[in-house]
Amino acid sequence: MSGFSTRAIHAGQNPDPTTGSVIPPIYATSTFAQDGVGGTRGGYEYARSANPTRTALAECMAALEGGRYGLIFGSGMSTTDTLLRVALRPGDHLLIPLDAYGGTFRLVDKVLSVWGIEHTPVDLSDLAATRAALRPTTRMIWSESPTNPLLGIADIAALADVAHSADIRLVVDNTFASPYLQTPLALGADVVVHSTTKYLGGHSDVVGGALVTDDSELAEQLAFAQNSVGAVPGPFDAWLTLRGIKTLAVRMERHSDNAERVAAALARHPKVSKVYYPGLPEHLGHEVAAKQMRRFGGMVSFEVAPDGGDDPAAEAVRVCGATRLFILAESLGGVESLIEHPAKMTHASTAGSALEVPANLVRLSVGIEDADDLIEDLLQALG
Template identity: 55%
Template sequence: MKFSTRAIHVGYDNAGHNRSVMPPLYQTSVFAYDHVGEAMPYVYARSGNPTRSALEDCLASLEEARYGLAFSSGMAAIDAVLRACLKPGDEVVALADLYGGAYRLLTQVMEPAGIKVRFVDLSNPHQLESAITPATRLLWLESPTNPLLGLVDITALSAIAHRHSVKVAVDNTFATPYLQRPLALGADIVVHSATKYLGGHSDVLLGLVAVSDDKLYQDIRFVQNAAGAVPGPQDCFLTLRGIKTLALRMDRHCDNAERVADFLSRHAAVAKVFYPGLPAHPDHELAKRQMKRYGGIISIKLRDDSREAANRFAQRLQLFALAESLGGVESLVNHSYTMSHGSMPAQRKAELGIVEGGLRLSIGIEDIEDILADLEQALRE
C-alpha cells in the first residue's frame, strides 16, 4: 500500500470492533481476566490499550519500522529513548543546533544523572569521528533542525556511528514520515512530537517512537511501561484522526511554505530566510536527496535585529497566532529566543545564531493569498 492508504487503514481492523469504521475509544483503566494466570493482550491501561496500539502500529507502518511506541508528549518520548539507551558513565553526541527542550533535558536532567553530553556541529559528517569516544552510546539528531532549519546527512552520520557501535536517533518532527524516513536512511530510532504535524490540529499532546530492532524496542517499551508516561485513549484517537489527512495537509503546508519563503527572501525588511527549499540554502542539495519536499517551517531574521522589531511584527500579524507550537492547520509565529529556546543560555543561543530579531513561522493551510497579505502588512514600515 502507498503512504496515504496506510495512513488511513494500517493499525486497525474493524472486524473485532463491531465493524466500527473508526477505532473505538477504549476509555478504561483495566481489562478483566477470565481466570487467574491468564495471558492477556491488555490488562492495565499503562501497559497497553487497543486505541493506543492502533496508533503505534500505524506510526510503525508510516516510518517503515517494525514497532511503534506512544508517549504522553514528545519530551516524554525523548526521555524514554535516552533512559533506554544510556546509563551513568555513557556519552551521547548531540547535534549542536538542537531544540531548546531537548537541550534542557540533556543538560539539566541527563548530565546531573551521570550522562556526558557532547554538542557538535555535524554539518560536516566527518566532525562526528573526533567526537565519538569509547563511552559514546548514542547519536542524537534533528533534521531539519529547530529553529534554524539546518539539515544533517543522516545516511553518512549513521554509517560513521554504526562503525563505532553507536545507535542513532533522529527527531523527525519537522519532516514527518511523509517527507522523510530516517530508518530507511540508516538511523535506528525515530522520535516525533505528534503534538505537531501528526496530530495536526493543535488539540493533542503526544509523542511517538519508531524502531525496528527487537532489543531497542524491548528496552524502550520497558521504560514506557515502568515510568508510565503514556497517552490516554482520547489523545491516541485524535492523533490517529490527524494522521489520516497527513499527506494532504503536508502537501498544502509545503505548497504554502515554498511561496512564503520566496516572498520573504525578496522582502526588504527581512535580512535572512532559513528554508531548505530555497536554492540559496546551504543544505538545499542535501534536502533534495533526503526529503520528499521541504516542509512547512520557515525561520527569518529581521533586518531590524531587535526583540522590539520581532514583537512589533508578531503583534501586527492577523492570521498568525504568537504561540509555542507548530504543525497545526493554522499559521503560528514563534519567537525562538524567548519561547522554544527560552531555557537555553544566552551565550549558547548567540553561538548558534538564535537572535532576538529571529522568528519561526509555522505556515498553515489557509489560502496562500491571505497568508502573503498578512505577512506583507505586518512587515510594512
C-alpha cells in the same frame, strides 16, 4: 499496503470485529477482565501497560516509518526522556545538534547531566566535525533534520555511517518532516522519534509522542521502561492522533506549497536579512534535503533586520505581535499558521549556551490557509 495514504488510513485500523465500526473505538477503560488469573484477552490487563486504541496508533506509526516496533507516549519529551534513560548510563556521552530543540537541550543539559550524562553540541551537517566530537564514551548521535529552529539539514545516511562505524546509535527526531516527507530508518537511522503533537496530530488539539525502531531488544527495554514509569497517553489522545494521521499526506503537501511561497516572499523583502528554508536553492542543505525528503515542509524561520536601536530583538518581537492571521503561539504543525520568537519562547532555555539562537529570529509554522492571505499578513506585519 505500499502507498503512504493507504497505510495512514488503514494500518492498525481494521474494522472493529465486534461492531464493524470502521474507526477504531476509544477504549476508555483503566482495566480489563481476565480469563482466570494471568489469562489476559489479547494481552490487555491494565491500561498503563497497553490499550487497544494506543496499539492501533503504534501499529500505524510503525507502518508509516517503515519500522517493526512502534511505541506511543504521553508527549514528545516523555518519548525523548524514556529513550535516553534506557539507551544511556551515567558516564555516557551523546552528540546533539548545534541548534537542537530547546526542550531537548533543557532535558539533556539540566536534567540528565545531573544523572552523569554528558553531551556535546555539534554541527551535524559537518561530518568531519561530527567525527572529531566522538569520544570513547559516546553512545549516541541525536539528530534533527530539519533542525528546530534554524532548519539545518543533516545527511542522515552519512550520519548513520559515522554512527555505525563507531558502534553507536543514530536517533533522528523526525518531527519537522513527518514520515510523509522523510523516513530516517530507511536511510540507516536506528530510532526515529516524533512529537505527535505537531504534524501527525495536525490540529493543535492533542499532546503526544512516538518512537519507531527495528531493534527488538531496544523495543522490549523501552516498553518495559514506559510501563514502569507510566509515560503513556490516554486513549482519546491516541484516537485524536490517529484521526489526524489520516489526512497527513494532503496536509503536508499544502503546508509545503504554502511554505515555499512564504519563504520566497520573505527572501525578497528588504526588512528580512536572512531566510531559513531548505527549499530555497541558496540554503546550505538544499541538495541533501532534496535527496532525502519528498518536499521541504511547512516550517520557515527568518531574521528581521534590526531597527538600529539598542535591542536587536525589538523589531522581531514587534513583527511577532503585528500579524493578524499568524497566531502568536508556541508549538507547530497545525492547520493554522503560528508565529513565535524562539529566543524568548521555545528556545529561551538555550540562552547563554552554544545553542543560543539569534535574537532577531522569527519562526513560522505555515498552515494550510490561502497562501496569498498568509503572505499579505506577513508583509503588513513587516511594514
